Amino acid sequence: MKTTLFYFSGTGNCLKLSRDLAKELKDASIVFIPDAINSDIKISSECIGIIFPVYCFGAPLIVTEFINKLKLDKEKYVFVIATYGGWAGSAIAQLEKQFKNKGIMLSAGYGFVMPGNYTPFYGAIPTDKQNKMFDREINKIKKIAPLIKERKISKLEKNLPFIDFSVTRLFKEIIVPRLHNEDKGFWVDSRCNGCGVCVKVCPVNNIELRDGKPVWLHKCEQCFACLQWCPQEALQCGKNTPGRKRYRNPEVALQDFTE
Ligand SMILES: Cc1cc2nc3c(=O)[nH]c(=O)nc-3n(C[C@H](O)[C@H](O)[C@H](O)COP(=O)(O)O)c2cc1C
CATH class of the missing domain: 3.40.50.360 (Flavodoxin domain)
Known part of the structure; x- marks a missing residue:
């Protein structure tokens, strides 16, 4: 190639x-x-x-x-x-x-x-x-x-x-280096059935199931695959995501992220 x-x-x-x-x-x-x-x-x-x-x-x-x-x-x-x-x-x-x-x-x-x-x-x-x-x-x-x-x-x-040199620098130098830890904002609501899709789609193996619920391990890339691919829409981040429409490119499939 x-x-x-x-x-x-x-x-x-x-x-x-x-x-x-x-x-x-x-x-x-x-x-x-x-x-x-x-x-x-x-x-x-x-x-x-x-x-x-x-x-x-x-x-x-x-x-x-x-x-x-x-x-x-x-x-x-x-x-x-x-x-x-x-x-x-x-x-x-x-x-x-x-x-x-x-x-x-x-x-x-x-x-x-x-x-x-x-x-x-x-x-x-x-x-x-x-x-x-x-x-x-x-x-x-x-x-x-x-x-x-x-x-x-x-x-x-x-x-x-x-x-x-202004806004973006603030983000790049202060916020982005902390992103691995920002997974502390993720949580699951009562619809989580422990299916484990979040574990499979995470590109950096940052999620494991404990007692049937996801736990984040603080090496997050913030790609939001876990939240966007959750079949129950049970996975949330902060307080604003419940009820918000999820996004996935319509031309890609779950298998593209799990194989
Ligand atoms: C944590 C995070 C931060 C983002 N920051 C920006 C941003 O600063 N500016 C912007 O225009 N889009 C931002 N986006 C949107 C993504 O760049 C955009 O949707 C991208 O096309 C997603 O690509 P993917 O579908 O391949 O993951 C952000 C998305 C995430 C998840």
């Missing part, structure tokens, strides 16, 4: 986008970052893509940890794609800087607005609005795939630097 797409995803937007891009590129393989992070990552592909959801205006901790571990030659063509619900903050600039510190130039960085999945703040948006986003996603994939195939060096899609 000429291209390897490494992705992280809790509710499927990044997985769906990775699949769409792989289809256009034709010679790409897709690798889930949690499956690769603890192995000796040998990359023979000449082109590497990192596809990730924006969390708190930055990249998820597991994504930055993965990039830290990556051993890449300078000749590789590297690009990133951020999916986000409304404001990507400085996520792309953050990864540009991280790669630069490793002596690697980021050749392209694209942002895709996709349905948001942060249920403590909002429920899933209506299906018609989601579908418009998915159509835009497909169109943009068709535009960027030829650029990636040509190994084109493009201007990174990122926010203005002054934004980076």
Whole structure:
């Protein structure tokens, strides 16, 4: 394969986008970052893509940890794609800087607005609005795939630097490093029947069942897969999620997250 797409995803937007891009590129393989992070990552592909959801205006901790571990030659063509619900903050600039510190130039960085999945703040948006986003996603994939195939060096899609130095910096430097512990906000209501789906979908094995109920182990990536995939909608976070509409990308299945 000429291209390897490494992705992280809790509710499927990044997985769906990775699949769409792989289809256009034709010679790409897709690798889930949690499956690769603890192995000796040998990359023979000449082109590497990192596809990730924006969390708190930055990249998820597991994504930055993965990039830290990556051993890449300078000749590789590297690009990133951020999916986000409304404001990507400085996520792309953050990864540009991280790669630069490793002596690697980021050749392209694209942002895709996709349905948001942060249920403590909002429920899933209506299906018609989601579908418009998915159509835009497909169109943009068709535009960027030829650029990636040509190994084109493009201007990174990122926010203005002054934004980076204000709000987003606060999030990146103060809130994001604490995210592993933020699973203390999760709980289950009386509908929890101990089915264990939350245990299976957690990409970092952060949940176990004790006395038939989930317990979180404080290495959370905050992907919200546990909450979004709970078949009973019994899994909650804080006080605002009961009754809020859950979100999962309609093109992905539970098996995609459990196999
Ligand atoms: C913990 C958390 C934090 C998030 N922070 C942001 C954010 O700062 N800006 C934004 O636009 N979207 C934010 N989102 C929304 C996701 O980036 C977006 O829904 C993404 O497409 C989800 O990808 P996935 O379906 O592959 O997991 C956040 C979601 C979560 C779960």
